[in-house]
Amino acid sequence: MERILNQVTVLRRRNMQAIRGKNTAPELAVRRELHRMGYRFRLHASDLPGRPDIVFRRRMKAIEVRGCFWHRHSAFECRNAVVPKSRREWWLAKLGSNVERDRRNLEAIEALGWDVLIIWECEVADAGLGRRLATFLGFPTSVKGNEKGANPHRKERQWLSV
Numbered sequence: 001m002e003r004i005l006n007q008v009t010v011l012r013r014r015n016m017q018a019i020r021g022k023n024t025a026p027e028l029a030v031r032r033e034l035h036r037m038g039y040r041f042r043l044h045a046s047d048l049p050g051r052p053d054i055v056f057r058r059r060m061k062a063i064e065v066r067g068c069f070w071h072r073h074s075a076f077e078c079r080n081a082v083v084p085k086s087r088r089e090w091w092l093a094k095l096g097s098n099v100e101r102d103r104r105n106l107e108a109i110e111a112l113g114w115d116v117l118i119i120w121e122c123e124v125a126d127a128g129l130g131r132r133l134a135t136f137l138g139f140p141t142s143v144k145g146n147e148k149g150a151n152p153h154r155k156e157r158q159w160l161s162v
């Protein structure tokens with residue numbers, strides 16, 4: 001029984017990842033870039049509105065990496081954001097509710113005092129990505145000890161290396 005329940009949990013988690021777009025290739029690319037630049041961060045903070053992908057708690061900054069199709073990047077700027085011609089009304093409603101949810105979550109997290117940088121899937125390969133991240137975040141903390149020093153109760157295992 002327990003094994004079956006575990007399998008259900010695993011399946012459900014996988015399904016949620018697909019729907020919510022967690023750990024997608026564009027997100028992994030941004031995480032790799034941040035890590036290369038020396039930033040340390042946490043992932044998918046479930047205590048914050050919208051469970052932002054990448055979280056910098058001390059800075060109160062978060063990064064969301066959004067798929068252009070599912071989150072409707074501007075159709076003027078992005079050819080990935082085209083709504084399918086068949087079942088068009090259904091898609092418009094479906095994608096529209098995603099956009100609405102994104103907007104509500106963004107408002108809610110900003111109301112808590114957080115800054116959020118949104119990176120669209122089609123922007124991940126831009127040459128200027130690193131500069132954009134650095135401008136948003138400020139200097140990386142070069143030594144792990146600095147961050148640990150800021151909060152001695154923080155547990156080492158909470159640091160994720162990607």
Ligand SMILES: [Zn+2]
Pocket residue numbers: 068073077078079080081120121122123
């Ligand atoms: Zn796009």
